[in-house]
Amino acid sequence: MQKQYLRPMVILVIIQFLVMVGFGIVIPILPFLIEELGGGAFSLGLFMSAYSIMQFFFAPFWGRLSDRIGRRPVLLIGLSGYGITFFLYGMAGNLPLLIAFRALSGMVSSATLPTAMAYMADITEGADRSKSMGMLGAAMGLGMVFGPALGGFLGHYSFTLPFYFAGTLALFVLPFAWKLLPETLKEPNLESKPKVRLHPGVIRDPLFPLFIFNFVLSFTMAMFESTFTLFAAERVGFGPQEMGIVFMIIGITGVIVQGMLIGKVVRRFGDAKPAKVGALLCAVAFLWLLWAPNAILLVLGTVVFMVGNSFMVPTGSSLVSKNSHTGQGASLGVFQSFGSLGRIAGPLVGGGIYGLSMNTPYVIGAATLVLCLIFFGAKIQDRKAGEAGTSA
The missing domain is CATH 1.20.1250.20 (MFS general substrate transporter like domains)
Structure with missing residues (x-):
């Protein structure tokens, strides 16, 4: 450089x-x-x-x-x-x-x-x-x-x-x-045009299970973020200071898992298994939060959720890159678009159903993750060596 x-x-x-x-x-x-x-x-x-x-x-x-x-x-x-x-x-x-x-x-x-x-x-x-x-x-x-x-x-x-x-x-x-x-741009690209991000034909894309996986990941994470402060305040009386500490712990957990552990895990097990285990951990964490009888166990449940989320995020992107049959950039762009849709829908759904019952977003979150594994888990696989399009 x-x-x-x-x-x-x-x-x-x-x-x-x-x-x-x-x-x-x-x-x-x-x-x-x-x-x-x-x-x-x-x-x-x-x-x-x-x-x-x-x-x-x-x-x-x-x-x-x-x-x-x-x-x-x-x-x-x-x-x-x-x-x-x-x-x-x-x-x-x-x-x-x-x-x-x-x-x-x-x-x-x-x-x-x-x-x-x-x-x-x-x-x-x-x-x-x-x-x-x-x-x-x-x-x-x-x-x-x-x-x-x-x-x-x-x-x-x-x-x-x-x-x-x-x-x-x-x-x-x-x-x-x-x-x-x-300024680093040497020559302006005056012909730069928008790329189509999503279209109905994406359902036939071999990567569609991974796109849905990212939607579910982002949807459940956004639903958690938008309701957990209300949930913790009502369940154990947390205020702004306590919530600041909780989200700091969650952030540190994510940095440790993604920065220090995920590389070792992927080298041993590949990308697909950690991704699916991460989804299962997040589902367990949602149910854990419903059960947690005190503040300590409630916070521990959020740590479990973040460990699962941190397994899902990098491995999902890696699987799209390795399994792409066309341009990796285009595939990752659609992958991120599904994530954006999840971040849009998650808070709206979570906030809407929280008004019905404070437990409902977490039941829906766990069910969504489990259903994703049931319907798409078998199709979320590491590409076998020797197949076209594999990244070594």
């Missing part, structure tokens, strides 16, 4: 860290803030989904725009808009405004990740590229560790304080990004 790009890479890593801090910082306090504004579980689900809906539609737009006008301006737009929307959160005095600002935040913050990845691809090659992409992923994982913990701590004093803090952090980094991020 060229030395002049080391500082820009550090800035990109910091930007992605801040984006995920901002995403996670709202999780411990959001149910309490929405309740204060007169909303309930469905309003919480709508708030969470608004972000993912905007990301689903606008991430491809920002990626194409960066091909046209350059990486630097799109990254600066995303970072500045992200910071401003957090200040708007803090000033929102009613639910419709809060949800509208959440949608706006998803729209502008979605400019950061695809553009940051394109920027990294511009300045790196070969092994350096894989390493730099890994650093972006690690930064995002750490953001999800510190974000909820920070939100829980600050939310103890004021529900709006975490928003102002996250916005200040983003705007603090903005002048450094302005000064230290040179």
Whole structure:
């Protein structure tokens, strides 16, 4: 990697860290803030989904725009808009405004990740590229560790304080990004056009079981994230500080499993078995949460859930890459689209059915995972050596 790009890479890593801090910082306090504004579980689900809906539609737009006008301006737009929307959160005095600002935040913050990845691809090659992409992923994982913990701590004093803090952090980094991020796009691609993400024919794709697997993974995770704060508050009396600690523990668990354990597990068992075991662990964890009689066992259930989730995430992507019969990029794009749909539907369904019964989202989550294994588990396999399209 060229030395002049080391500082820009550090800035990109910091930007992605801040984006995920901002995403996670709202999780411990959001149910309490929405309740204060007169909303309930469905309003919480709508708030969470608004972000993912905007990301689903606008991430491809920002990626194409960066091909046209350059990486630097799109990254600066995303970072500045992200910071401003957090200040708007803090000033929102009613639910419709809060949800509208959440949608706006998803729209502008979605400019950061695809553009940051394109920027990294511009300045790196070969092994350096894989390493730099890994650093972006690690930064995002750490953001999800510190974000909820920070939100829980600050939310103890004021529900709006975490928003102002996250916005200040983003705007603090903005002048450094302005000064230290040179443009890397050598020639604009004025013919960049959108790719079709989803179409009915995808059902016939040999990878369709893996696409459904990712939808179920994202759906159940989003349903858990959007209801667990309410569930824990009602079940064991957790407030913002306790929830911040819980989500910090979950984040650390994810970093340890994905960063230290999953490689060893995959080398021994392949990708398919850990993916299916992860789905089973998540189903068990949902039922565990329904049974947990005290705070300690409740938190332990969330750890089991995150271990299972951390087995599913990297192995699912790897299986798509190894089993793709066409372009890996196109297959992974559809795979991620199914994940986006899960992150949209999960909070809406979870928030809606939580109002019927606090246990219902977890029963539905466990049943969805088990049904996915029953109907698609046999088709989720490692590609045998010697088959076409295999990645060694």
